[in-house]
Amino acid sequence: MHKPTIQDVARRAGVGVGTVSRVLNNHAAVRASTRESVLGAIAELNYTPNPHARRIAGGKSYTISVLLPVVTTEFYVRLLDGLEHAFQEARYDVAIFPLLDRSRLERYLGSHTLAYQADGLVMATYNLTQMFQQGTNIRPYSGPTVLVDAFAEGVDCAYMDNVLGGRVAGEYASQLGGQLYAVWVETELDQLFTTRVFDDRRSGFMEAVEQAGQTVRGEYTSSFDSLNARMVAVQLLDEAVLPATVFASADLLAGALLDEAQARGLQLGRDLRVIGFDDQPWAQGRGLTTLHQPVEAMGYEAAQLLLTRLSGHEGPPRARRFEPRLVVRSSSQ
Incomplete structure (x- = not known):
C-alpha cells in the first residue's frame, strides 16, 4: 500500500486539495461540516502531512x-x-x-539567529520588544509577537494579575497572626532587563499588609x-521570631521552607505558616497553601x-488577563 497523499x-472527503490544505492550516474560512469531513478522511487514511512539502508550498516555516x-x-x-498544545493543534512546530545568561541574551538581542526565522515569536x-529597538536600527524580528506571563502596551499578551495575587496573599497572611516574613525571587536575568x-x-502583598495595619x-x-532557596530558608528560620507566617513568591521557595521546617521539627500551622505562589502539581500533596495560577490556560491563550x-x-493589540486564586491547605492552618 502506498503512503496516503x-x-x-x-x-x-469529496473536496479540492486546496480545501484540505486550509483545514491542515486551521484556516477560518472552512465550513464546520467540510472541516469534519476532511478530518474524518485524514483519520480514516491515517494521513500524515509532509512537513517539508508543506513549508515549500506555503512559503512558511510552520515554526x-x-x-x-x-x-x-x-x-x-x-x-x-499550554503553548505547545495550541500550536500542535494548528500543526505548528x-x-x-x-x-x-547574559551572553545568550546579548546574542538574541543583536543578531538574526535561528529564533527569528520562525513565523511567529x-x-x-520578559518583554524584549522595546530592547530590540534601543540604541540600534536593527530589529531582529518584525513578525507577529506575543507576550506570555508579561504585560505591555502595544503588543498582544496573556498575563497573570500578579498585583491581585500578592494582595490576596497579603490579606490572608495578615489574618494568621505571628510575625510576617517574605521571600522574593531574584534571578540573574532580572538584573539585565525588567520583568x-x-x-x-x-x-500587592505590601499594600495589603499595610492596609491591615501589619508590618x-x-x-x-x-x-x-x-540549593540557594534552601540556604535562604535556613537563614530566614535562623532569624525568625516564631510563630511566623512566610509568603514565598514562588512555590519552589515555599518548598524549601517546608523542607527546612521539617528538618527542624517545626509544626506547620502552629510554629510556622507558609504561603506559596503557583500551585505546582506537588503542592497539594505537601499541603501547601498557595496562589493557584492557570498556567497552561495562559500559555494556550497566548498561542491562540x-x-x-x-x-x-490585523486589529489592535489584545490583552488577556488571568487571576490567581488562593488555595488554603495545611501549611497555614
Whole structure:
C-alpha cells in the first residue's frame, strides 16, 4: 500500500486539495461540516502531512519560536505545555530558546539567529520588544509577537494579575497572626532587563499588609536554584521570631521552607505558616497553601492570540488577563 497523499484525502472527503490544505492550516474560512469531513478522511487514511512539502508550498516555516528565561522550572514546563498544545493543534512546530545568561541574551538581542526565522515569536515573562529597538536600527524580528506571563502596551499578551495575587496573599497572611516574613525571587536575568512579575507580587502583598495595619519583619531574596532557596530558608528560620507566617513568591521557595521546617521539627500551622505562589502539581500533596495560577490556560491563550495574527488578524493589540486564586491547605492552618 502506498503512503496516503493529500490528493487521496481530497478524493475521500469529496473536496479540492486546496480545501484540505486550509483545514491542515486551521484556516477560518472552512465550513464546520467540510472541516469534519476532511478530518474524518485524514483519520480514516491515517494521513500524515509532509512537513517539508508543506513549508515549500506555503512559503512558511510552520515554526514558532519561544524565548523564555529557563526551561528547568515547573512553571515553564507547564507554560510550554499550554503553548505547545495550541500550536500542535494548528500543526505548528515549537522551537524553544532559553535565555539562561547574559551572553545568550546579548546574542538574541543583536543578531538574526535561528529564533527569528520562525513565523511567529512568543516571549515568556520578559518583554524584549522595546530592547530590540534601543540604541540600534536593527530589529531582529518584525513578525507577529506575543507576550506570555508579561504585560505591555502595544503588543498582544496573556498575563497573570500578579498585583491581585500578592494582595490576596497579603490579606490572608495578615489574618494568621505571628510575625510576617517574605521571600522574593531574584534571578540573574532580572538584573539585565525588567520583568514586573515579582515586583507586582511584592507591591500587592505590601499594600495589603499595610492596609491591615501589619508590618513585614523581614524580607529575603532567592534565585530559582534549589540549593540557594534552601540556604535562604535556613537563614530566614535562623532569624525568625516564631510563630511566623512566610509568603514565598514562588512555590519552589515555599518548598524549601517546608523542607527546612521539617528538618527542624517545626509544626506547620502552629510554629510556622507558609504561603506559596503557583500551585505546582506537588503542592497539594505537601499541603501547601498557595496562589493557584492557570498556567497552561495562559500559555494556550497566548498561542491562540499569535495564531489569529498568523491567520490574518490585523486589529489592535489584545490583552488577556488571568487571576490567581488562593488555595488554603495545611501549611497555614
